[in-house]
Amino acid sequence: MAGKIGLNITQICLPRECTEDEIIEEVLKLNEDPRVHGVYLHLPPASLTSRVLNTLRPEKDVDGVSDLNVGRLVRGDMSQGFTPPLANAVMELLARHGEQSPIQNHGREMSGVGPLTAALRMRNVVQSSSRWAQGQQYRPWTLRSLKLQPLSPVPSDIEISRAQTPKPVDQLAQEIGLLQEETEAYGRTKAKVRLSLLDRLREQPDGKYVLVAGITPTPLGEGKSTVVIGLVQALSAHLKLNSFACLRQPSQGPTFGVKGGAAGGGYAQVIPMEEFNLHLTGDIHAITAANNLVAAAIDARMLHEATQTDKALYSRLVPSVNGVRRFSPIQIARLCRLGISEIDPRALTPQEVSSFVRLDLDPAKVTWQRGRTLYNQLFPPPIFQPPHMIAVASEIMAILALADGLGDMKTRLGRMVVGSSRSGQPITAEDLGVSGALAVLMKDAIKPTLMQTLEGSPVFVHAGPFANIAHGNSSVLADKLALKLVGEDGFVVTEAGFGADIGMEKFFNIKCRASGLRPNVVVLVATVRALKMHGGGPNVSAGSPLPREYIDENLSLVTKGCSSNLRKQIQIAHLFGVPVVVALNVFKTDTQAEIDLVCQMAKESGAADAVPCHHWARGGRGSVDLAQAVKQASSQPSHFQFLYSQETPIVEKIRMIAQKVYGADDIELSPEAQAKIDYYNQQGYGKLPICMAKTHLSLSHLPEKKGTPTGFTLPIRDIRASIGAGFIYPLVGTMSTMPGLPTRPCFYDIDLDPVTEEITGLF
C-alpha cells in the first residue's frame, strides 16, 4: 500500500474506494515510523479532505497537495538521487520562470502539471530532505575562532573590542548550522534567529545546560558576565566543543547612568560592544512601545468611559460597518470572560451591554506604569514627573523572557492585569482590546539576537528582565535554540542576575519551571574581594578607593568569607540537586595563597570543583581550567528538584524560600501583603511561583548584613503580581524598584567622532 522510493520519501497511494478513516490510519502509521522522512499524499482530490491533510505531521509533508502526474515525474527523477546538479537544475528552472509562490502553483484544481510545477515540487522535496539531513545529525561545528593576543596592561574594554574584527554574522550563522532562511541580519554583526529552528531541530537532543550564578556581590559586581563569556570562549575556541553563551540585553539606564557597558570586560567580551550596549535589534524599544500602548489604551478608555453613555460607548466599540455590527475576536474573548454567550451585538441586554462596555477601571487601582528606556529620578511630589519605570521592568519584558513561542507570548500579553475595576475585578490587556496589537509590536523581539565573543564563539542576547521585581534571567527561547544548536555534546552557558540566593533560585523555580529545561551544572562566581567583605572586611562602595584589606593579602578574612557566604550559596544550589563548580574570578591583587585557600575551602564545602579564572586578562585561554571542570561536572548525574510545588499555598512558598534559601527564622506579612494574598487566592492566582524582590547585597533583607546572616525575620512589605508573566512578587523590606541617575552620569564621557564614527566613553 505504501511503496518506498529513494531517500526514504514514502507515498501513500490508495484505491478510490478507501474510506477517510483508512487513509488516516495509514498516515498516522507513517507519522510515527522513524524510517520514513517524508510522505506524499498520492490520492485522488476527493480524498484530500482537511482531516487527512491535518493528520500528516508537517515535517513529513513533502508537498501538502500531491497528485499522480507529479508523483510519477518526481519519482522518476528521484530514482537518480538528489544530486547537486539535479538541485541546481531545479533552481535554475525556477529562476527562469520567475520566483512564483508555490501555493499559487499548487492549486488542487490543476489537472496537467507543467515543468515549473514539477520543479517547484522537486524543490520542496530537496529542501525537505536537506532539512531532515541537517536536523538529525549532531556534528561538531567548523567554527573559525578569532585569534586573541592579549596585551598587558589590559587596555580599555572599548579598545579591546574595536581591535578585533568580528566575523560577518552570516558566516557565524553558517558555521553553527543555521540555514540561510533562519536568520535575519541586522547590519553585519547582528542577526535575529527565527523560531522555526525549534521545529527543524525538534528531534535533536539538547546540549548540557550550565548556569552561571554568583555569591552575594559587593556593590561593584563580581564579573558573572565575564565568566560566562570567558567560559564559552574556552569551551569553543580552546576545547573545540560546540558552545553558546546566552546573555541578557543590558538596559540603557545603566549604560548611560552608572554602570557603563554590560558586554563583559577585558578579553572576555561580546563584540562589537557598542552594538551590544546600544539599540541592539530594537527589542527593548519594542517593549517600550508595547508598554506605552497599554498605558495609552488605559488613558483613552478611562476618558471615554467617563464622558460617554453606555449606548454611545457601545455604538462606537461595536460600530455598524456597511449596515452590519459585529464583535471582533478580541471582544468575543471579553464576552466569554463576562459569561455572555450571545455573539449577536443586537441581542445583548442593556445590563450585558453595560458590563461589556465599562471596564470601570478604578483610577486608584491602575497598576500599569508608563515605561521608558532610561531611569528617571524618584522625585518628591512638588517637582514635576509622575512614577515612571524603566522599560526593562515592564511585565512585557518578563513575558518576553519566559515565553515559549509566539502563541504563548500572545496569550501571556493578553492575560496581563493592568488594574482592577471599582468592583474589584481584574482588568486585563485583552479587556482593553490591545492584546493582538501587542503581539504585533513584539513579533520581531521574540527572536533572539545572534552575536559573537572576542574569540568568535556564538552568543544569544535576548531579554533582560530586572532581577528584583522580575526573575533576572535571559530568555527561555534563546536557551532552547542554543541547546538544540550545540547538540548533545555541546554546552549552553546562561546567566542569572544578582547572587545565587536570588537569581539562581528564580532560575530554578520560575524559569526552569516555565521552560521544562533542567540544568546540569551551576558555576558559582566568587571573588577574593567579595569573600573578604563577607569575612568582615570594611565597606566597599562605588566611587570610593578600596580599603587596604582588599589590596593586601588577608587569609583570615578570606577564610571567614568562604565558610560563611560561599558555603551557604553552594548549599543553596545543592538544595536543588545540581552540582556546583566554583569559579574564582582572579584580580591582579589576589595572592596565590588566597587563590589556593578559596579553591580548597570551596571543595570542602561540597563544590564538585573550584578553579581560578583569568579570562579578563587572557581571554578563553585563561578559563580553560574552568571549562575542563565544567565538562567534568556535567558528566555527573544531576538530580534536579524544585524547592516547592505549585500547589503549595502562597504564604508557604514565601516562607520556604525565606527559611531554606535566605536562612530566615520566619517571615512577617504586612496587612497589605496579607490582603493581597487573599485577593490573589480568590482570583485563582495561588498556584503561581514566587519572585522575591529582595536586596542582592545580603542573604537577608538588610544590605549591610554580610556573610550568612541568621536570627532574622523577613518582612514582606507588599505583594504584587505579574499575571501575564506568571509570578507573584513579594516586596521585601525597603527594596527600591527604581534607581536614579548620579550627579555625573556616564553620559558626560560618551561621545561620537562625526568623521570616524568612533564612539568614546562606553566601557
Added chain:
Amino acid sequence: MAGKIGLNITQICLPRECTEDEIIEEVLKLNEDPRVHGVYLHLPPASLTSRVLNTLRPEKDVDGVSDLNVGRLVRGDMSQGFTPPLANAVMELLARHGEQSPIQNHGREMSGVGPLTAALRMRNVVQSSSRWAQGQQYRPWTLRSLKLQPLSPVPSDIEISRAQTPKPVDQLAQEIGLLQEETEAYGRTKAKVRLSLLDRLREQPDGKYVLVAGITPTPLGEGKSTVVIGLVQALSAHLKLNSFACLRQPSQGPTFGVKGGAAGGGYAQVIPMEEFNLHLTGDIHAITAANNLVAAAIDARMLHEATQTDKALYSRLVPSVNGVRRFSPIQIARLCRLGISEIDPRALTPQEVSSFVRLDLDPAKVTWQRGRTLYNQLFPPPIFQPPHMIAVASEIMAILALADGLGDMKTRLGRMVVGSSRSGQPITAEDLGVSGALAVLMKDAIKPTLMQTLEGSPVFVHAGPFANIAHGNSSVLADKLALKLVGEDGFVVTEAGFGADIGMEKFFNIKCRASGLRPNVVVLVATVRALKMHGGGPNVSAGSPLPREYIDENLSLVTKGCSSNLRKQIQIAHLFGVPVVVALNVFKTDTQAEIDLVCQMAKESGAADAVPCHHWARGGRGSVDLAQAVKQASSQPSHFQFLYSQETPIVEKIRMIAQKVYGADDIELSPEAQAKIDYYNQQGYGKLPICMAKTHLSLSHLPEKKGTPTGFTLPIRDIRASIGAGFIYPLVGTMSTMPGLPTRPCFYDIDLDPVTEEITGLF
C-alpha cells in the same frame, strides 16, 4: 616630475632636497587636474608630513603612505590594466594571509615590502579605481520591475502588499548602483544606506527634484503618499527612468489609533507594508530614547542641584581620577559659553565654580517634554499623567530631518534649548552634558532606510517630523542620497505634509534653505471630493457617511472649488517660482466631466499641466500620464526664490507668510508671543526661519473656512523655538499639538496569527 601610469593613477616622486611647499604645490595641481583620478605620494618618509598628507584630496588618495618598492610593483602590474583576474588574484592573496588591517601593514617604518603589503596596496588601487569609475558615470539602472496584475475590485492594502514578493533588498541596492559596503541590511526587505555614498558620488550631478504637495485637504486626506509612490512606479517601471521616492516614516500613534498604515494604498504602496508601518529600522525608537535621555538628565540635574552645595556638585562633576581633575570636552564647551577661559579645574574662582555647576533651571521654564511612540490623551489635570508628547514631535526628529551629516546633527543636538535658568539664560543639551550621548544614540538613525514599491522601485523612508510644530518633510539626507543615485536624468519625488500652504511653504523656506537643494517641479494633488468641499459642499468627517454631493456629479461645486482653493495653491507655488503639475487623484465616483473640468481649470489657473491619476486602482500604469507631465515640466526652467530673507525680522517673516501665502489681512500677536519674540531677538535667534503651527484644514486659522478665506487676521497665540533644529514656530489660533485616541482605536482589529505570523488589521 610626475609620471602618468596606467588608468590615470599618478605618482608624485620628488628628489630628496625638495621643500615641503614644493611638494604641496605639486599635490594641489594634481588635486585640481580632472584627468588624474588617483595619486601616489611616492616620497621619502621624512617628506610625508601631515601638511602634505592633508593637502591631498581624499578621493584621489590611492594609498595614504607610499614608497618606491610598491610603486614599482604596482606599476608593473598596472601596465596590464585592472582586469578582473588581477583583482581576484589580489583578493585571493589577501584571503590566504588573513584579512589584516591595511593600516597595520602600512607603517612608515617598513623597509622591505612583501607580497601581502603589495597586494593590500593593489587592492586599494583597485577599489579606488572602481569607486571612481562607478562614481563618475551616469547610467540607467538595470532595475528589475515587479509585475503588477491589478484586481478589480481593489483588495485591501495588506492583501495587495502580501500578494507581492519584494526583491531581496541587497539585489535592489545593487540594481541602483550601491556598493555592498554602503548598505546595512535589516532583515531581507530593509537596509540602511551609509552616508559615505555622498562622498563617493560628490561629482555626480543631481537628478530632478520633484515635490508632491496638496490642496487644502478634507479630514480624510487626499492621497499625497499614494501619488508619490504611483508617480515613482510610473517613472521607473513604465518610463524606465531612474527614480526614487522619499517618504516620511509614519508615527505609531496614527497606526494604532485612527489612520492605520501610511505606506500608500491600493496598487501604489511601499512593501512590505507591515515593516514600513511598525518598527522599521528603529529610528523613531532611537529618538524616543534620545528624547528621554534629555528628560532624565534634566530631572537628575535639578534634583542634584537642589540637594548639594556648589563644592559637592563641583567635586562630583569634575572628580579626581587617580589624583587628577580634568574637564571633559563637553564641559569645556560650557566653560566657553560662560566666558571662562581657565581650563584647570583647580584655578576657577568660587563664582566661576558656581556658575559652572549650577544650570539653575527654572522648573516653570523647562520646555523639554518626555516623548513616547504613541499618543496619550489630553487629560484634565485631576486624572493622572502629565504632558507628554509623541516622539515624532520631538525636536530631535526635526533635527534628524534637517541634518546634513553626522557632525551637523551632533552640533544641532548640543544646541537644543531645554529650558531657561532663573536668570533667563537658555540652557542647552550640551550644558546638561548629553550632546555626545545623544549623537551616539542617533548614529544609526541618521542613515536612511531603503525599501521598495509594489513595482520594485526604490524608496527611502527617513524621518517623519510633525507638520504642525515642525516642518513635516522627510529628511534632507534621504533626498540628497537619492538625487545622487538617480543621476542627472533621474527623478526624486519627495513629499510635504498637509496642504501646500503649510507643507510646501516649509519645504521651500525651511528644508530647501537648510539643504541648498532646489526643486524643479511641484506636483499639486487634488481630489474632486476636496474641491467640492471647497466649492461649498457639506461637511466631510471621518466615520460619517459621505453626503450625496460627494457621490453624484456636481460640476458647480467642482468649479467653485477649482477657482478658489486650487487656484490659490497654484499661485502659492508660483510665489516660489516653481512650475506646477496638478495631479487629480481619481476616485471611482468621479465622473469624466468632473475630471475634465478640474484639468481644464487647473491649466487656466496657471498649472503647467493637469492630469488624472489612477495609481490606486492600476499602479504605475495609472500614473504614466502624470509621469510624462512631470518629465515635461521638469525640462522647463525653474526660477526658485525664497519668500523671505533670513535677515527679515521675525514679525515681518510671520506677516509675509500670513499675507502672501494664507491671504490674511494682517497678524495679531498675543502679549506672550510679543515677549517671546523680544527674548528670541535678544538671544540672537532672530535669523531663524519660521515654521507655522496652523490647522491644515483651511488656508486660514479656522478649520471650517474652506475655499480661499479672506478678510481675516491671523492670531499668533504663542511662539516657541527649536533652536537645534533651527526654526521658530508660532502657534496659530487654537491648534492642538497633541491628538488622542478614539473610543475604538485601530488596535482592536490588529492581530497576529501565531502560526503563520501573518498580521491582520493594518490597512
